[in-house]
Amino acid sequence: VSKELLDIKNTVSFIKAVLLDAEQKQHQNNELREWLKQIKRIFSDAEDVIDDFECEGLRKQVASGSKRKKVRLFLSPSSNPLIYGGRMAHQIKDIKEKFDKVAETRDKFGLQIIDSDNRVVQRRETHSHVNDSDVIGREHDKQKIVKLLLGDGDGDDKSLSVIAIVGIGGMGKTTLAKTVFNDKSVVESFPLKMWVCVSNDFELKNLLVKIINSTPKQNHHENIKNFDMEQLQNHLRNALAGQKFLLVLDDVWNEDRVMW
Template identity: 40%
Template sequence: MSRKLKNVLKKINKLVKEMNTFGLESSVPREERQHPWRQTHSKLEETTQIFGRDDDKEVVVKFLLDQQDQRRVHVLPIIGMGGLGKTTLAKMVYNDQGVQQHFQLKMWHCVSDNFDVMALLKSIIELAVSGRCDMPNTIELLQKKLEQVIDQRRFILVLDDVWNEDERKWEDVLKPLLCSVGGPGSVIVVTTRSQKVASIMQTLGPHKLACLSEQDSWKSIEESNISIMSEGKMKSCTS
């Protein structure tokens, strides 16, 4: 990465910090932040356009659709260092028309560093029914509910930004539950920076994101800069 490009990235980060200092809030409505399941059956908003990822999208989409005759639920990690566009690529795949039509149930959950098994199971149930799950924290009850709400529907579940490297949480609890429900061709897509996370969760070889070319990096930065400035202006006008 050139020195000039690094300097531009620093300026953008500084601009974002200044926006936070002046209280410019997220453009996502408060209701959607509190109830993330409301957007799971429709397309996710692509807030930032990433250039140079069309080939990655094509490869991942084809990979997912080719699993339609598989009886078991497969797990495909998308791995790469921070800032390469893992989440944006996952959104591009999730929003693809072929993917939207192919999967009967579409769910997206941002995990980050909160890999609490019970909370994650409840969230997936909420995503499947588009409503709140107030069940007690009992694995047996949650397992039955999960089987009931997903049934034999072919699903795609995106677990975004996974950091958990505790193999037991996945192998002993979540994997047996999540990989025993759904119809043929169901898939779980995991985005992560960690090679260890990918190796723990994968049933398919990970899709590794390479760095963008400098030209595509500049295009993405310009697009991000425009989006940030536009959001700032809109917030100023409505405050």
């Protein structure tokens, strides 16, 4: 299984490099757009299998220090070595066949391999507007996120919830976020909604300015760019005070937990 899984990882890395080119060309080619949808579905399955395999490894590490845990894990169908190995082998074979079939048509679109680590990209500023033609097939995902946002409908809930939509470029994360942002029930539930494009240039002070400027105009200040961090935080705190709000941070690349 390990060798086959490595093959899947290598294939995923290769397809990722091609996807960068496909993402840029899809708007001029409807057939390419459909090809991307197929690839994304297979990607999702592949990532699930890879995650499952890695989680199984972690479970074994945790179980190694406890005989009781060892027994419980072995009795679990998903952790029985024979059952688990057979299931994984079947899933990997199925995914590889799907990848190979779809990858055969890559040359048809003239896609090039782009190294995402070495390229410099001028990223577009995103916005919250969404076209109906872009959201086909995302209703199920949208409803799951809307349900998480709205919770049990208790208007007295003052907790802060964070929902992350993650994935490789071209998977439709921004489009999905837009459909949630503009959903009728979400609009009715959040009196204040803010959409901020973060992008590669992550700087906390600039981000705070963007968030403040995405609130109603009465909260804006002509000299806001001259504010220090404490002034910005106080200004934003006053702008949000007593309000139920939804803040979408789109195109986030920075993964430094200290910064967040």
